[in-house]
Amino acid sequence: MSSPISIAVIGGGPAGLMAAEVLAAAGQAVTVFDAKPSVGRKFLLAGKGGLNLTHSEPLEPFVGRFGARAAQIAPLLRGFDVDALRAWAAALGVDTFVGTSGRVFPKDLKAAPLLRAWLQRLRAAGVKFAMRHRWTGWTDDGALRFDTPDGERLVTPRATLLALGGASWPQLGSDGAWAPWLAARGVDVAPLQPANCGFDVGPTAAHAGGPGWSERFATEFAGQPVKPVALETAGFAARPGEFVITASGIEGSLVYAASAALREQIARDGSAKLHLDLLPQLTPERVLADVKHPRGSRSLSSHLKSRLHLSPLKLGLLHELLTREQMLDAPTLAAALKHLPLTLHAARPVAEAISTAGGVRFEALTDGLMLRALPGVFVAGEMLDWEAPTGGYLLTACFASGRAAAQGLLATL
Numbered sequence: 001m002s003s004p005i006s007i008a009v010i011g012g013g014p015a016g017l018m019a020a021e022v023l024a025a026a027g028q029a030v031t032v033f034d035a036k037p038s039v040g041r042k043f044l045l046a047g048k049g050g051l052n053l054t055h056s057e058p059l060e061p062f063v064g065r066f067g068a069r070a071a072q073i074a075p076l077l078r079g080f081d082v083d084a085l086r087a088w089a090a091a092l093g094v095d096t097f098v099g100t101s102g103r104v105f106p107k108d109l110k111a112a113p114l115l116r117a118w119l120q121r122l123r124a125a126g127v128k129f130a131m132r133h134r135w136t137g138w139t140d141d142g143a144l145r146f147d148t149p150d151g152e153r154l155v156t157p158r159a160t161l162l163a164l165g166g167a168s169w170p171q172l173g174s175d176g177a178w179a180p181w182l183a184a185r186g187v188d189v190a191p192l193q194p195a196n197c198g199f200d201v202g203p204t205a206a207h208a209g210g211p212g213w214s215e216r217f218a219t220e221f222a223g224q225p226v227k228p229v230a231l232e233t234a235g236f237a238a239r240p241g242e243f244v245i246t247a248s249g250i251e252g253s254l255v256y257a258a259s260a261a262l263r264e265q266i267a268r269d270g271s272a273k274l275h276l277d278l279l280p281q282l283t284p285e286r287v288l289a290d291v292k293h294p295r296g297s298r299s300l301s302s303h304l305k306s307r308l309h310l311s312p313l314k315l316g317l318l319h320e321l322l323t324r325e326q327m328l329d330a331p332t333l334a335a336a337l338k339h340l341p342l343t344l345h346a347a348r349p350v351a352e353a354i355s356t357a358g359g360v361r362f363e364a365l366t367d368g369l370m371l372r373a374l375p376g377v378f379v380a381g382e383m384l385d386w387e388a389p390t391g392g393y394l395l396t397a398c399f400a401s402g403r404a405a406a407q408g409l410l411a412t413l
């Protein structure tokens with residue numbers, strides 16, 4: 001069966017829904033196709049973490065978060081900036097606030113009310129939704145092919161907008177299966193890689209056969225936060241924050257922030273090295289003086305605990321990462337407390353990551369986000385080749401690119 005559809009938006013995440021909104025507002029007949037039974041599943045998951053919609057910092061530092069892609073992201077954000085995004089949410093009945101870190105959240109910290117109001121408005125504007133439609137590419141004569149519960153459906157729209165997401169959390173719908181299909185059609189696609197991801201450690205002094213922590217350390221500390229702490233690595237200046245110990249490594253906000261630098265080191269050198277400051281509030285001199293302070297009959301652990309208030313987890317990290325000789329040499333131990341080396345062996349798989357690096361390269365696109373190799377096909381959202389840290393940058397770029405691609409599409413009609 002082949003049905004005429006005016007404009008097909010494939011992928012009902014934030015980018016696809018925003019594109020559908022712009023297209024419907026311009027009077028186009030739009031159908032949003034999605035593989036899942038409902039749209040916006042990853043958006044709803046983001047709501048579990050408070051839904052960090054965007055960031056209040058000025059445009060220049062904001063686009064700087066996109067690193068090598070800042071120049072390509074800047075025009076998208078000029079078309080839909082932080083104020084526009086906040087006004088858009090307010091028009092849906094969702095007021096936002098700026099947190100102490102500058103991050104912007106809905107007042108109720110939830111995604112569901114926003115998504116519900118948005119879908120209602122989209123339906124009222126005439127947007128149709130075709131769920132359980134998994135796009136699988138094109139037929140030889142250019143029709144879109146969908147796997148549906150009723151068998152294959154072919155659709156021949158006037159134009160197509162792809163907003164299929166990256167490859168993280170595939171259980172929510174975006175599985176990156178599109179990457180080889182587009183590449184086979186001559187589209188330049190950078191390999192999909194984990195971004196804002198965790199890492200496996202190893203080898204460690206206590207588990208020289210690594211990777212991973214020693215069983216004793218993992219059993220005792222997996223799931224616990226390391227805080228306060230500062231982390232630095234090549235290409236990432238020392239930054240205070242916190243992260244979490246996992247069964248085989250580390251994850252959490254500070255690790256995500258450093259993840260691009262760490263991933264690149266691993267790709268280049270086979271492993272990455274970072275340094276931790278376990279006592280960021282104390283000077284090296286003070287730490288050395290406390291470590292050297294006579295401890296009488298006390299064990300080294302209780303000495304460090306009482307003089308430096310080291311938590312069991314931070315003590316555990318020292319025992320995991322230093323040899324016995326290093327632990328017993330006061331200057332070496334004091335230096336390690338301020339600059340503890342940790343080797344990372346691999347990034348966790350993209351399926352577990354918060355977001356995806358890589359995707360359709362901007363060089364493969366016109367300014368209106370149309371694929372040069374496939375005229376009439378537009379691309380938006382996380383399937384584009386950009387990456388950014390957490391902080392609201394990801395959703396902002398998805399919304400902004402959804403709008404830009406829809407406007408690019410309208411300009412060609």
Ligand SMILES: Cc1cc2nc3c(=O)[nH]c(=O)nc-3n(C[C@H](O)[C@H](O)[C@H](O)COP(=O)(O)OP(=O)(O)OC[C@H]3O[C@@H](n4cnc5c(N)ncnc54)[C@H](O)[C@@H]3O)c2cc1C
Nearest residue numbers: 011013014015035046052135165173174381382392394395
């Ligand atoms: C745990 C978690 C928390 C996050 N928190 C935040 C946050 O607080 N702030 C922030 O800015 N970002 C956050 N993000 C990132 C943000 O959610 C994503 O960047 C964003 O959802 C990507 O939007 P998108 O529209 O490009 O793709 P997606 O939201 O992934 O949507 C893609 C859609 O395409 C559909 N699809 C995929 N392939 C096909 C196919 N072949 N056929 C049909 N349909 C298909 C999928 O089912 C899906 O509905 C978080 C991510 C995760 C995993």
